[in-house]
Amino acid sequence: MHKTEEISTLRPEKKQSLTDFLTNTEPNISQVERIVSGIAGGGLVAYGLKRRDTAGVLLAALGGLLGLRSATGHCQVYDALGIDQSDASVSEWLKGKIEVQKAVTINKSPAELYRFWRNLENLPQFMNHLEAVAETDSKHSHWKAKAPLGQTVEWDAEITEEVPNELIAWRSTENSDIKNAGRVRFKPTANRGTEVVVHLTYEAPAGRLGALAAKIFGEEPSQQVSEDLRRFKSLMETGLIMKVEGQTSGRIGEVVEEKAKARAQGGNR
Amino acid sequence: MKAVCWMGKHDVRVESVPDPTILNSRDAIIKITTTAICGSDLHLYNGYIPTMEAGDILGHEFMGEVVETGSGVPNLKKGDKVVVPFTIACGNCFYCKKELWSACDNSNPKPETAETLYGYSGSGLFGYSHMMGGFAGGQAEYVRVPFADVGPLKVPDSIEDEKLLFLSDIFPTGYQAAENCNIEEGDTVAIWGAGPVGQFAIKSAFMLGAEKVIVIDHYEDRLRLAREENENVETINFDDKEVYDKILDLTGGRGPDSCIDCVGLESHGTSFDSLLDYAKAYTFLATDRPHALRQAIYCCRKGGTVSIPGVYGGFLDKFPMGAAFGKGLTFKMGQTNMHKYLRPLLEAVEEGKIDPSFVISHRLKLSEAPVAYDRFNTEKDTWRKVVLKPQ
Structure with a gap:
């Protein structure tokens, strides 16, 4: 069985008195939230006081609490729910960790699909953003990829787990510029082929702003993984990835004629 | 080239x-x-x-x-x-x-x-x-x-x-439309649209054992071709007559065992330029005009089959789901x-x-x-x- 990393935001239960609960100011919210809470809290106090009615008083009080939350970095509501966000700093948020999970069913056996994928050098055949993968030894490889906005990125990766015909997991090594990890599972079905489930985690080049730019320029990670899996399926089932780019059309015809015309005109002169 | x-x-x-x-x-x-x-x-x-x-x-x-x-x-x-x-x-x-x-x-x-x-x-x-x-x-x-x-x-x-x-x-398309009707001995099949697909659906229905075929269209030349090419074909020009009443007359009041819509989305001419927008917005405005399809559903006998080789692309307005449910109809369609x-x-x-x-x-x-x-x-x-x- 493969290991799953337990990600828990819940803190172990600890008993405390009501006084402790209300006076506890140990930070448990992030820097970003502290700033947002401060601005929102100030606004609410100003608006509430201006209203001069019961609702206004309540809003001002709420604003005051938000302000306090901002100043101390502690939230009673989070405390009651056992949530601690204090380790998520502004720079963490800006880095933009992206997670994508996609699945496709392929009319081939888990063994055939595993064999193809495990030869990592095959991956650029269907992952269009990859330029090349070179295996350096049985566990290590060097990856080269196209990044958003015409950049190129390279990194080293290691296989962290492999169960023949079932699972392959990999991640970038410590010294890599771009941090990413992936896991692909091959699950047999009774008579529908193999369910291929891919889970990718990575920090986008240029962080969250880079991810936003990528979305604008149509290189959205989730869409990219879907398209990669569609190509993988086609390659495995049919032996090819269907091409329509480069076929003939009246658009090319016009270009051909215009070029011919231009040549003819050039000849006349 | x-x-x-x-x-x-x-x-x-x-x-x-x-x-x-x-x-x-x-x-x-x-x-x-x-x-x-x-x-x-x-x-x-x-x-x-x-x-x-x-x-x-x-x-x-x-x-x-x-x-x-x-x-x-x-x-x-x-x-x-x-x-x-x-x-x-x-x-x-x-x-x-x-x-x-x-x-x-x-x-x-x-x-x-x-x-x-x-x-x-x-x-x-x-x-x-x-x-x-x-x-x-x-x-x-x-x-x-x-x-x-x-x-x-x-x-x-x-x-x-x-x-x-x-x-x-068009020959396989007409044939699949007839095959989708699961024709049994003694069946009457009603076909809307006597264009080329309709003509092949008529011949295919007979190849698959239909006893009688009723053809509904308003182009007289097409109806004439259907009569000339086949025995046991009855034609109805929907400009002349109440189609439902005429079909009842031709089937002893039973209605056809199956109905084929060989017309599709341009039944009355329409526009679905904004098909994509509609789908994305999840609004349920009609894009296709299913006049022939509505009539086929209405005329089909209880427990019958409606087979649709005619092309549809978007959303249908006033689709008579009550009639389809009330009579327990089967629908077969697709490319x-x-x-x-x-x-x-x-x-x-x-x-x-x-x-x-x-x-x-x-x-x-x-x-x-x-x-x-x-x-x-x-x-x-x-x-x-x-x-x-x-x-």
């Missing part, structure tokens, strides 16, 4: 374009000997199908001679005479293996739009918009045929093109699973059970395509089926 290009609504031109080339190992290049304009090409001509681009080569009914094959096409050789099915299928995926060829998973390289509209995409089609793959069509001198090891049907040199050409679409029918129907032609050339009304040169489209669109009564010859 010369090719018929869609340049915009009501604008079709014969252009000089580069010859097609092999792009995948399982491709073949076919030199077209005979091609035709389909009723569904008029949906493109009238601008109802989204994702067309100026310069797209039209045509999905064609046949010809193999001139070049890729390394993955061992079944064909230069000089073979072939008919090409209009749906493109890989032959390897779950759907192809189940003979649901028109649902092929791998033949549409641009499935995103269809997935947005329908949840999943069907197979790629020749010359039928970019949401169906953007494949160049066969109203041209040459065409590239993908998955040529699976699709093209080798046909005998001894049989003339006009008897074989309609194996590419034709072409590859399943090619060989059996070729045998029917070889054995002389049917001569499909009876639907042809006009024979023109490929260069005359613009005129052919215009007349086919405006003079439906007499311009029934146009065949184009590149040479």
Whole structure:
């Protein structure tokens, strides 16, 4: 069985008195939230006081609490729910960790699909953003990829787990510029082929702003993984990835004629 | 080469374009000997199908001679005479293996739009918009045929093109429509639309054992052809009579055992330019005009089958779901699973059970395509089926 990393935001239960609960100011919210809470809290106090009615008083009080939350970095509501966000700093948020999970069913056996994928050098055949993968030894490889906005990125990766015909997991090594990890599972079905489930985690080049730019320029990670899996399926089932780019059309015809015309005109002169 | 290009609504031109080339190992290049304009090409001509681009080569009914094959096409050789099915299928995926060829998973390289509209995409089609793959069509001198090891049907040199050409679409389409009715002894089948698909549905219904066929249309020439070509055909001109009452009279008050809608989305002319917007916004405004379909549902007997080969693209308004539920109707529809029918129907032609050339009304040169489209669109009564010859 493969290991799953337990990600828990819940803190172990600890008993405390009501006084402790209300006076506890140990930070448990992030820097970003502290700033947002401060601005929102100030606004609410100003608006509430201006209203001069019961609702206004309540809003001002709420604003005051938000302000306090901002100043101390502690939230009673989070405390009651056992949530601690204090380790998520502004720079963490800006880095933009992206997670994508996609699945496709392929009319081939888990063994055939595993064999193809495990030869990592095959991956650029269907992952269009990859330029090349070179295996350096049985566990290590060097990856080269196209990044958003015409950049190129390279990194080293290691296989962290492999169960023949079932699972392959990999991640970038410590010294890599771009941090990413992936896991692909091959699950047999009774008579529908193999369910291929891919889970990718990575920090986008240029962080969250880079991810936003990528979305604008149509290189959205989730869409990219879907398209990669569609190509993988086609390659495995049919032996090819269907091409329509480069076929003939009246658009090319016009270009051909215009070029011919231009040549003819050039000849006349 | 010369090719018929869609340049915009009501604008079709014969252009000089580069010859097609092999792009995948399982491709073949076919030199077209005979091609035709389909009723569904008029949906493109009238601008109802989204994702067309100026310069797209039209045509999905064609046949010809193999001139070049890729390394993955061992079944064909230069000089073979072939008919090409209009749906493109890989032959390897779950759907192809189940003979649901028109649902092929791998033949549409641009499935995103269809997935947005329908949840999943069907197979790629020749010359039928970019949401169906953007494949160049066969109203041209040459065409590239993908998955040529699976699709093209080798046909005998001894049989003339006009008897074989309609194996590419309308004969199997009419046949599947009739087969979907699960016809039993003594059945009466009512068919809306006496165009070429309707004509083949009539013949197929009889081939499959129907006792009587009722045909509903308002083009008198088409109804006359149905009567001349078949025994036991009754025709109703829906301009003259109350269709429901007439059908009851013709079925002893029972209603037809099954009904076939060979009309589709342009039943009364409509627009679905904003199909994509509608789908994305999840509003449920109508885009297609299902007049014939409503009537078919209403007229069908209890427990009967409504079979729909006519093309629909978007949303239907006032769909009589209550009548369908109240009578426990069965619905069968979809693009034709072409590859399943090619060989059996070729045998029917070889054995002389049917001569499909009876639907042809006009024979023109490929260069005359613009005129052919215009007349086919405006003079439906007499311009029934146009065949184009590149040479």
